[in-house]
Each structure stands twice: as structure tokens, then as C-alpha cells.
Amino acid sequence: MASAAAGSSSSSSAYSNSPCAACKFLRRKCLPDCIFAPYFPPEEPQKFANVHKIFGASNVSKLLNEVLPHQREDAVNSLAYEAEARLKDPVYGCVGAISVLQRQVIRLQKELDATNAHLIRFAYTTSNNTSSSIITPTTDHLNHHQDYSSGGAYYGNYNGGNYGSWNGGMN
């Protein structure tokens, strides 16, 4: 939704006569090749004000020039998301959300493991008394459980690099 909103507004701002939110904020002439214009429409002044306050205009400009044109809208939206999170929570920023989500994933996975273990117990308990059609879904659940293990590994790869997973507080 955020992406779609930025997309629609960017197409309108890129060809509008009014300067983009960035050039208006920086009090400079908005030229046709303005790097900010497609992603910071005049209708959203706060979006640029936030990223400017947290990252600085020159850093945002540098980053936009370092990524491919088709990646710039996502880059700007992720910067705007991080900036707003940091303004709401100056200590943890959006790392606070990562910490909460990490704990949720660990708890849910433990709960799922325990529930699946109970399901197996019931499956074996009832296997002599019920039809195999009730046993089959149990196997499906265990297969799904495997999928989530690999999903966890994917996140592990993302967040298990040099900077490791966040554990600098939030308890």
C-alpha cells in the first residue's frame, strides 16, 4: 500500500509544475532531472522532512544514485519507514519492531512444536480407534512445520551475519 501510494503520487509529482517536497524543503529549484522528485511528491512534505532529519538529504541522494532506478521507490519507502520509526522511538527505531518480532517467532515456533508433539500423541492414541483420514492431516501439519523451519533459516541467514541478531535490550 505504501509502495502503491508512493507510485501514484510519484508519477503525478514528476510532471507537476510545483517543486518536489525535497526541493521545497531545501529551498532549491526543482530541475527536471531531480533525483528526489519521483519519490518525494509535494503532497507528502513530511516524508522528506523525516528522512532528511534522520539520514540527511545528501545521504539519501547518494543512496538513490547507488541503487538501480527500479529499486529507488522501495529504497525511499524503506528509508521513510526507518526514519518515522526512529522519530517515534529515538532509542530503538525500527530495531524495536525486529526485537518484538524475533521474540514472537521464537515463541510461536516453540508453541507449534509443542502442539505438534501433542497432535502426534493423539494420532498414535487414536490410530487404533479412528480412520486414517484423521491421521493424514497430522502428517500435513508436520510437513508445514518443516517449511517454517526453512523459513526461519532464511531469516537466520539475513540476520545472522556479521551484525548478528539484535539483542541490545528491549526486555
Added chain:
Amino acid sequence: MASAAAGSSSSSSAYSNSPCAACKFLRRKCLPDCIFAPYFPPEEPQKFANVHKIFGASNVSKLLNEVLPHQREDAVNSLAYEAEARLKDPVYGCVGAISVLQRQVIRLQKELDATNAHLIRFAYTTSNNTSSSIITPTTDHLNHHQDYSSGGAYYGNYNGGNYGSWNGGMN
């Protein structure tokens, strides 16, 4: 662990004769009241180089002065985490991790709901054939499930504000 590491190194760097990583990077004299020194020890030059590249030294300095002294170490560590994530992934930064985690939580919750539904089916199926000691844990699981719903609400409050949850790509 990251927090503890920063804590130990900060106490050493604050009273060492060598300039902190920030003052060394900025080629300025590291004064006793340097705002960076406790959090950017000379042994970790990359930590400051990363936050300087992404946020800029002046923005980091401003942020440190805006938060309480006891919050500064966590603030620096979360900034360093965000900076390193952005350097690894210039398009999504640590918002990429939020996106992956959000999808993991949704999938795990759905899987847990489905598994609990199966558990209830087995509970009722076996309730006439098994002792109540097997039914009891099932009820516990459902109670735990309620806990996770409230956990989800907590995250929802964090991430469901003005800037909403991230959905700007990552598919």
C-alpha cells in the same frame, strides 16, 4: 551480547589515551566530554564508519543528546545495527528483516491455529476413550494461543501506527 560488548569497551575507551573511533575518523581532538567516546571505542572503527556513512556524525550526535544518558548505549547499538543492515542491503536495509519476520509470524500463527483446531478435534474424538489428563494439556495450548494473540497486538500497536506495517515490496 552486543550491548554487553559495547558496555565493556565503552568503559575502557572512555578513559583510554587514544581518541575514540569517532574522533579518529573525524580527525579531531577527543575531549574528556566527547559524546561519542563511551560508545565508539577505538577498537571498533567500523562501528562509527558505518553509522557515519548512513546517518552522518551530526545526526548521531543530535540523537545522542536527545536521549537520556542511560539510553545512549542502546541507541548507538540500534543505529549501528540499522547502518550495517543498510550497507548490506541498500534497498531495504533492516526493513527487509521486518518484512521476513512479519510473514513468518503470520504463517506460524495460521499454522498454530490449524494445529490447535486439529488438536481440539482429536481431543473430542478421544475424550470418551482417554483419561482427562490428556485433555488438560490441550486446554493449556489454547490458553497459550491466547497469549500470542495479545503478543501480536503489542507488535500491532508498535507497527500499526501512522507509518503502518511495511508492505513496500520484498516479494
